[in-house]
Amino acid sequence: MWEDLNLDLNAHDALLGVLGKVYGDIYMAQKERPEGMDYFNFVMTEIHGLRIKELLEEKKQGRKIVGSYCVFVPEELVLAAGATLIGLCSGADFATHEVEQMLPRNTCALIKSSFGFKLGKACPYLEVADMVVGENTCDGKKKAYESLKKIVNNLYVMDLPQMKTPQGRELLKNEFLRFKDSLETFTGKPITPTDLKQGILTVNAKRRALHRLASLRKADPAPISGLDALLANQVFFYDNPARFTESLNALCDELEERIQEKKGVVSEQTPRILVSGCPMAVPNWKLPWIVETSGAVIVGEESCVGERGVRELTEESGNSMEELMEALVDRYFRIDCAIFTPNQDREDHIREMAKAYKAGGIIHYGLQFCQPYTMEAIPLEKVFEKEEIPFLRVETDYSMEDVGQLKTRIEAFIEQLQ
Amino acid sequence: MRCAGIDIGSRSMEVVVLEEGNVVAFRQGETGYAPLEQAESLLRGLSWDRLMATGYGRSLAAQAFSCPAVTEIKAYARGARELSPFATTVLDIGGQDCKVISLRENGKVKKFEMNDRCAAGTGKFLEIMAATLGFDIREFGERALEGKDILKINSMCTVFAESEVVSLISRGENPGDIARALHTSVVLRALSMLRRIGFSGELFFAGGVARNRCMKHLLEAHLQEEVVVPEYPQRVGAYGAALLAGE
Numbered sequence: 102m103w104e105d106l107n108l109d110l111n112a113h114d115a116l117l118g119v120l121g122k123v124y125g126d127i128y129m130a131q132k133e134r135p136e137g138m139d140y141f142n143f144v145m146t147e148i149h150g151l152r153i154k155e156l157l158e159e160k161k162q163g164r165k166i167v168g169s170y171c172v173f174v175p176e177e178l179v180l181a182a183g184a185t186l187i188g189l190c191s192g193a194d195f196a197t198h199e200v201e202q203m204l205p206r207n208t209c210a211l212i213k214s215s216f217g218f219k220l221g222k223a224c225p226y227l228e229v230a231d232m233v234v235g236e237n238t239c240d241g242k243k244k245a246y247e248s249l250k251k252i253v254n255n256l257y258v259m260d261l262p263q264m265k266t267p268q269g270r271e272l273l274k275n276e277f278l279r280f281k282d283s284l285e286t287f288t289g290k291p292i293t294p295t296d297l298k299q300g301i302l303t304v305n306a307k308r309r310a311l312h313r314l315a316s317l318r319k320a321d322p323a324p325i326s327g328l329d330a331l332l333a334n335q336v337f338f339y340d341n342p343a344r345f346t347e348s349l350n351a352l353c354d355e356l357e358e359r360i361q362e363k364k365g366v367v368s369e370q371t372p373r374i375l376v377s378g379c380p381m382a383v384p385n386w387k388l389p390w391i392v393e394t395s396g397a398v399i400v401g402e403e404s405c406v407g408e409r410g411v412r413e414l415t416e417e418s419g420n421s422m423e424e425l426m427e428a429l430v431d432r433y434f435r436i437d438c439a440i441f442t443p444n445q446d447r448e449d450h451i452r453e454m455a456k457a458y459k460a461g462g463i464i465h466y467g468l469q470f471c472q473p474y475t476m477e478a479i480p481l482e483k484v485f486e487k488e489e490i491p492f493l494r495v496e497t498d499y500s501m502e503d504v505g506q507l508k509t510r511i512e513a514f515i516e517q518l519q
Numbered sequence: 520m521r522c523a524g525i526d527i528g529s530r531s532m533e534v535v536v537l538e539e540g541n542v543v544a545f546r547q548g549e550t551g552y553a554p555l556e557q558a559e560s561l562l563r564g565l566s567w568d569r570l571m572a573t574g575y576g577r578s579l580a581a582q583a584f585s586c587p588a589v590t591e592i593k594a595y596a597r598g599a600r601e602l603s604p605f606a607t608t609v610l611d612i613g614g615q616d617c618k619v620i621s622l623r624e625n626g627k628v629k630k631f632e633m634n635d636r637c638a639a640g641t642g643k644f645l646e647i648m649a650a651t652l653g654f655d656i657r658e659f660g661e662r663a664l665e666g667k668d669i670l671k672i673n674s675m676c677t678v679f680a681e682s683e684v685v686s687l688i689s690r691g692e693n694p695g696d697i698a699r700a701l702h703t704s705v706v707l708r709a710l711s712m713l714r715r716i717g718f719s720g721e722l723f724f725a726g727g728v729a730r731n732r733c734m735k736h737l738l739e740a741h742l743q744e745e746v747v748v749p750e751y752p753q754r755v756g757a758y759g760a761a762l763l764a765g766e
Contacts, residue, residue, distance in 0.1 A: 486630070505575065506616065506633065506634075509575070509590050509591065509592070509633065510631075510633055512590045513590040513592035513593060513628065513631060516589065516590060516592070516593045516628065517627070517628050
């Protein structure tokens, strides 16, 4: 199967070896994990196995696979076109030497990683995808797609607005309409209002399950670790939507029981942390691993792989194509990504989340060289300091070279909260 | 009650034992490549009721000696408060890192800054530069104190700074002046961290680098204020850990 996908078998084996070990050391070493996480363990062990087989099976039946790197790509439209959307690998350093022949060294780890998986031939999702959707978010990604197009021949680039003005909304709407047309041409299947409505219902159901998980994390003691909750948010991008929703709801049922029994993964009064900032794609578990092995628990992620990505639902009441498309544009236009200027909503959301999840402190996670988020971090730090909410600004990448220093900084921050 | 603190830093380790708040034992050694053996040998023959580990090797020590651990940030804050009750900010320049800690009125950590990746602007930087100039570390500080402020080192990167030094030597510049410029570059970096944290009030300067008289002199010259350096700046972490062990 792997050879058919044109993967580099040695590199892929090496990747899976490392992934398995890291997963064991970080995830399986946790105590008091809910039984419902067994499903997510299974998904992770089969992330480059059964799931790929399923996708190949879908392809055999004529279904198209669309890959994406961003939460601005509307899964509702992809599903409505009878295709499947999957998140593409961008959470680990890979084939760094080859990458640096195409990108400047001071490019963020996430962009470098997406190139590395292509150049190193190690991401089966990318190889399975019939269409890869890039999006003009930050300058780094926007320019990188020009180079990515040379190695990914089925790349489609979607433009995005940078201001929340009527003109900005118009731009997003036109881009969504263009994407809809492209999907229809690509799949040969016209999208009907019924299809789109069904797509909206399916994706909203996934999001509602994550909302349920988020709200259960308000409990003290925390019924689930931040690492496990992050994993659920990460699997959101890979899994079959209906199965994901069902498994996550089963996990939430168990967490509800735990809360009633006052059972947690940590004791009551454990310092609670809100993580805010750049997305963490599989297998980027570095920061939460450090935080949760330093005596604190993460209770929320203000992140694309987290609440920023799923906070908003799409209005479901419309019936005509016009109404449904408007609802879709409304929904995505509310995302408070740092590419928008100004971006006051994000500050407000961080504040609301810290309060709702009773976080004692906020750790801002910035990927080195990610201008939009690292720039927002400085004024955010000042604002929250004024409000006496402890705030730690971290800038890092996927390498392990700074783990010692990070651990000292994060432990000292947690000491401040005790 | 006898309380002990052990601070395992990247370059050196210190042990302090307190009896009713007074230092009754103080030992120091290089961390080296076998920190646990070194720690055992430093602790040999000492007795205590409670032990607290801190520093870069704190988790290792906590495991080996079944004791609690705190970060060096908390330990330095505690030690500094005890030694200088009016200090509002602590600057700790150690072997491989540089930290700035601002204190609340009650002595608790309010905010801190720390270099996050490389050893630029730390003891290790000064050590390598001293070797490039052929000075031992003590002589390096003394010569810098006499040096003139006529040169500038532009790079904070140890490797790049070393090549700057080599070219200054080959230009025939006075080694004391070069030493002065190197000290200034470390001080400017510390000052920018101090500014980031919003420094005001009394500065407490600790860590091994605080023993360097030129560093203290240059800091005072730039801040135009007196800087407090304790008698044993390198043992503030172990001392703070010992105090925390008793609390």
